[in-house]
Each structure stands twice: as structure tokens, then as C-alpha cells.
Amino acid sequence: xxxxxxxxxxxxxxxxxxxxxxxxxxxxxxxxxxxxxxxxxxxxxxxxxxxxxxxxxxxxxxxxxxxxxxxxxxxxxxxxxxxxxxxxxxxxxxxxxxxxxxxxxxxxxxxxxxxxxxxxxxxxxxxxxxxxxxxxxxxxxxxxxxxxxxxxxxxxxxxxxxxxxxxxxxxxxxxxxxxxxxxxxxxxxxxxxxxxxxxxxxxxxxxxxxxxxxxxxxxxxxxxxxxxx
Amino acid sequence: xxxxxxxxxxxxxxxxxxxxxxxxxxxxxxxxxxxxxxxxxxxxxxxxxxxxxxxxxxxxxxxxxxxxxxxxxxxxxxxxxxxxxxxxxxxxxxxxxxxxxxxxxxxxxxxxxxxxxxxxxxxxxxxxxxxxxxxxxxxxxxxxxxxxxxxxxxxxxxxxxxxxxxxxxxxxxxxxxxxxxxxxxxxxxxxxxxxxxxxxxxxxxxxxxxxxxxxxxxxxxxxxxxxxxxxxxxxxxxxxxxxxxxxxxxxxxxxxxxxxxxxxxxxxxxxxxxxxxxxxxxxxxxxxxxxxxxxxxxxxxxxxxxxxxxxxxxxxxxxxx
Numbered sequence: 001x002x003x004x005x006x007x008x009x010x011x012x013x014x015x016x017x018x019x020x021x022x023x024x025x026x027x028x029x030x031x032x033x034x035x036x037x038x039x040x041x042x043x044x045x046x047x048x049x050x051x052x053x054x055x056x057x058x059x060x061x062x063x064x065x066x067x068x069x070x071x072x073x074x075x076x077x078x079x080x081x082x083x084x085x086x087x088x089x090x091x092x093x094x095x096x097x098x099x100x101x102x103x104x105x106x107x108x109x110x111x112x113x114x115x116x117x118x119x120x121x122x123x124x125x126x127x128x129x130x131x132x133x134x135x136x137x138x139x140x141x142x143x144x145x146x147x148x149x150x151x152x153x154x155x156x157x158x159x160x161x162x163x164x165x166x167x168x169x170x171x172x173x174x175x176x177x178x179x180x181x182x183x184x185x186x187x188x189x190x191x192x193x194x195x196x197x198x199x200x201x202x203x204x205x206x207x208x209x210x211x212x213x214x215x216x217x218x219x220x221x222x223x224x225x226x227x228x229x
Numbered sequence: 230x231x232x233x234x235x236x237x238x239x240x241x242x243x244x245x246x247x248x249x250x251x252x253x254x255x256x257x258x259x260x261x262x263x264x265x266x267x268x269x270x271x272x273x274x275x276x277x278x279x280x281x282x283x284x285x286x287x288x289x290x291x292x293x294x295x296x297x298x299x300x301x302x303x304x305x306x307x308x309x310x311x312x313x314x315x316x317x318x319x320x321x322x323x324x325x326x327x328x329x330x331x332x333x334x335x336x337x338x339x340x341x342x343x344x345x346x347x348x349x350x351x352x353x354x355x356x357x358x359x360x361x362x363x364x365x366x367x368x369x370x371x372x373x374x375x376x377x378x379x380x381x382x383x384x385x386x387x388x389x390x391x392x393x394x395x396x397x398x399x400x401x402x403x404x405x406x407x408x409x410x411x412x413x414x415x416x417x418x419x420x421x422x423x424x425x426x427x428x429x430x431x432x433x434x435x436x437x438x439x440x441x442x443x444x445x446x447x448x449x450x451x452x453x454x455x456x457x458x459x460x461x462x463x464x465x466x467x468x469x470x471x472x473x474x475x476x477x478x479x480x481x482x483x484x485x486x487x488x489x490x491x492x493x494x495x496x497x498x499x500x501x502x503x504x505x506x507x508x509x510x511x512x513x514x515x516x517x518x519x520x521x522x523x524x525x526x527x528x529x530x531x532x533x534x535x536x537x538x539x540x541x542x543x544x545x546x547x548x549x550x
Contacts, residue, residue, distance in 0.1 A: 034306070034307060034317070034318070035300075035302070035306060035317070035520075036307060036317070036370055036519055039370070096522075098524070099522075101524075104514075108511075111512075112510060112512075114510060165510065166510065166511075168368070169421070169491050170418075170419075170420025172418050
């Protein structure tokens with residue numbers, strides 16, 4: 001992939017990920033947020049957090065299924081945008097929804113399971129965002145870095161649970177997110193099991209060697225940090 | 230060539246709508262008006278009473294709220310009316326599918342004089358009053374709405390409940406043609422069991438606050454607010470105020486209501502507004518008044534404790550939530 005293509009792809013991700021926020025700001029300016037603007041903004045930001053997070057988790061499956069390596073180069077950017085949206089989501093909750101009513105918010109975090117898992121998911125995303133730079137990958141070492149970034153699976157599960165547990169009856173969107181996440185994790189599980197089986201079948205090949213080609217395609221000097229995906 | 234003109238639409242009807250519909254709802258309204266001649270030709274109801282038509286009522290100052298009423302636009306565009314869909318904007322967007330005339334309401338069960346009322350007759354049964362009530366949704370938001378109607382007791386008195394009548398059951402219209410969300414969905418997901426059923430204890434139903442409602446903001450009930458007739462029970466969460474009612478039945482057993490059927494651990498038969506009893510998943514201590522920025526404290530019985538607390542004397546409201 002040429003440098004130019006890569007830049008174009010990243011630019012496309014920037015535009016796609018900032019478009020929902022731009023629309024939200026436009027609506028705020030034009031008075032189009034409806035009768036309950038705070039609720040609308042919170043929900044919209046939460047929705048886009050999950051969508052972008054799931055998109056970031058869809059990059060590796062594209063490689064596993066179709067052998068495409070370029071999507072993986074977008075993974076970090078998507079992950080950071082998911083973090084960006086969840087920060088806005090949380091900020092709206094703290095500032096606009098509860099207006100710094102800390103006792104009430106802390107009580108809710110402790111008492112309401114959907115808020116507990118939501119806050120936990122954000123907390124787990126912080127170290128991932130903080131170690132997203134190439135320098136941090138080097139400092140931690142690829143293996144440690146990769147292990148740390150497996151936390152994103154927990155974050156995604158908690159994020160979907162957060163939505164499942166808060167949604168009122170009849171709202172089916174959380175089930176779509178849960179289904180998508182199940183699919184994305186299922187593909188990884190399937191690929192992992194296959195690699196394991198292949199490693200066993202060929203006695204001369206160690207499991208590490210069997211994994212090597214898959215890893216190599218996800219890592220390159222200019223592709224950003226590799227991970228177990 | 231024969232060119233036929235479409236039937237004329239009264240300009241008064243259009244102007245009224247334009248005043249309060251948001252741009253988006255206005256576009257939907259415009260589309261509905263554009264289709265109106267077609268629909269009229271097909272459905273041809275005898276006496277159309279379109280939403281937005283003025284409805285005369287005497288203001289009852291005994292039922293006033295200090296806070297200013299919620300903007301009409303919010304009242305008509307931010308609704309929970311699951312028959313149209315679970316999103317707040319669905320009712321306003323889809324409400325044109327509901328035909329509020331002709332409409333009848335069956336009043337039966339344990340009554341000496343069961344009757345089927347035409348809604349226009351029902352509307353004239355007692356003098357219409359305007360009453361400003363607080364409305365508190367179980368989801369944690371609230372509004373202040375000037376309703377038009379008369380006490381449900383006026384109707385119940387006329388049908389004469391017998392000694393066996395202990396509860397009142399309300400049934401909303403069941404018609405997938407008019408209520409799109411009542412159609413079976415592709416995956417068979419359904420939000421609630423249809424028809425929507427609600428209920429009150431007889432003494433709650435006879436309480437002077439319980440309003441049989443035909444209008445709001447000086448006009449006939451808009452479809453998305455439960456046209457042509459609904460009940461408003463201001464000290465209970467909003468879902469206890471059933472919309473588009475076709476049957477009122479007096480029964481001896483506690484009715485199984487739609488929300489109790491859907492989630493008995495989350496929604497009780499009483500569902501009185503109570504800041505001390507949380508919904509299992511969220512706090513009920515505060516609410517956001519639509520149009521306001523800061524949350525406000527939720528009041529016991531939604532601020533109607535003086536009038537209704539005696540109804541529940543000696544009851545454990547945590548148990549009977």
C-alpha cells in the first residue's frame with residue numbers, strides 16, 4: 001500500500017469519525033436536539049462510542065477472513081476515536097446531566113450496575129489510550145503491549161453490557177451491538193482454534209512459527225503497533 | 230381534459246399546526262396534509278375532528294401548577310406511545326395513521342348500566358375543565374401540561390359500579406393498521422403485549438384528580454398524546470395514564486397491566502411517583518423537567534401527596550410499588 005493511499009484511508013477515518021460530532025454540534029446550534037437535549041446528546045455519543053469501538057475490533061477479522069492487511073492500520077485511530085467519544089459521553093453525564101453532583105454520581109456508580117460497568121469500561125480504556133503511541137509500544141515491549149491491549153475485549157463486553165442493562169424493554173439496539181461483538185470475537189476464537197489445530201497437526205512447526213505469518217501481516221514499520229488483535 | 234381540484238383544506242387547521250409543530254414534524258405534517266385528500270377518500274370517516282381543533286373548557290384554578298407549562302412543541306414531539314414505536318419521536322412521526330373518529334368506548338363489567346359511548350357523546354357527558362397537571366415519566370423526566378377533560382368519576386357514576394367492582398381496567402385500541410408497532414416484527418420482537426392494558430383501584434379511579442381527558446393546550450388531543458380519549462393520573466408515573474382508550478371495564482380482581490406483564494420486578498400495579506423507591510435500575514430521586522437544565526427533586530406522589538396520600542394509608546409503598 002502506498003503512502004498516499006494510507007494517508008487517504010486515515011483521512012477518511014477522520015472524516016467518518018468526526019461527522020457524527022459535527023452533526024451533533026450543528027443540531028445544537030440549529031436547535032434540533034429535541035425536547036430533551038441532554039438525553040439526546042448522551043445517547044448519541046454513547047451510540048457512536050460503541051459503533052467506533054466495534055469498528056476498531058472489526059479490522060483484525062477482515063484480515064483473518066479475507067487476508068486484508070490494510071484495515072489493521074486503521075485500528076489504533078479507530079480505538080482512539082472510540083476513547084474520544086466515550087470521554088465526551090462521560091463528560092456530558094458529569095457536567096450536563098448531573099452538574100457535578102458527585103455524591104449522587106458516586107452513589108449511582110456503586111448502586112447501578114449499568115453505570116458501574118460503564119465507568120469501569122472507561123477506566124480500562126485509559127491505559128490503552130495512554131499507551132497508543134509508537135514510543136509506548138517500544139517502551140513496554142511488543143509482548144507486554146499486546147497483552148495489555150487485550151483489555152479492549154473486556155472494554156467492549158462491558159460497553160455492550162452497559163447498553164443492554166440500561167435500555168428499556170422494546171429497545172432492541174443493544175442486542176444488535178451484542179450480536180456484532182459476538183461475531184467479531186467469534187471470528188477471533190475460530191482463527192485461534194484453527195491455528196492451534198494446525199500447530200498440532202504439523203509436528204515440525206512450533207505454535208509460535210505457525211502464528212508468525214499472521215502476526216507479520218499486521219505489523220510493519222509504519223503500520224502502527226501490532227497486537228494480538 | 231378533465232382537471233379535478235383536490236378537496237380544499239381549511240386554512241384554520243393548517244395555521245394551528247404550523248404554530249406548534251417543529252420544522253421536522255411540520256414537514257411530516259405537510260406530507261400528511263398532502264396525502265389527506267387520498268386518505269379521506271379511502272377512509273371517509275363521518276365526522277373528522279382533527280387534532281389541533283380548538284376545544285372549549287373552563288379553567289379550574291383549583292388545579293394549577295406554579296411552574297410554567299412545558300412548551301406545546303415538546304408535549305407533542307417527545308412522547309412515549311409504544312403503539313407507534315419505542316423512540317420518543319416515533320409517535321409524532323407516525324400518529325397520522327391513527328383515526329380518532331369514529332370512535333366508541335365500551336364501559337362494562339361490574340356495572341348496573343353498561344354502555345357503549347360514542348366519543349363525541351362521551352365528551353359532552355360533563356362540563357370540560359382545563360387543569361394544569363405535572364406529568365412525571367418513570368424514565369426520569371417530567372412536564373407540566375394543561376389538560377382538558379372531566380373527572381373519570383363523572384363517567385363511572387353514570388354506569389353505576391356494583392358492589393363487586395373493586396378495580397377499573399383500561400384497554401387501548403388494538404389495530405395494527407392504525408398502530409404500526411402492533412404489527413409483528415421480522416424477528417418477532419415485541420415491546421409490549423397488545424392491547425395496552427392499564428388499571429386503577431376503584432377509589433383511585435374515583436379520585437377527583439383522575440381526569441378523563443379529551444384535549445390539551447386548548448385543543449383536541451393530538452393523536453400522539455392519546456387521541457381521542459385518555460386518562461390522566463397525575464400522581465402516578467406516566468405509563469399509568471392510558472391513551473386511545475376503547476374499553477373501561479370494572480372488575481373485581483387487580484388487572485394485569487401491560488408493564489407489569491412485561492417486567493413485574495420493575496413496574497408495579499401502583500407505580501405511584503415516589504422519590505424514595507427507586508426503579509431497580511435507576512434512581513427516582515430526581516427528574517429533569519423538559520425545558521430545564523438542572524435536575525429537580527422528585528416530589529412524593531408527584532406533589533399531590535395532600536390529595537392522595539390517604540388512599541395509601543397503612544400500605545408499605547416499597548412493597549406495593
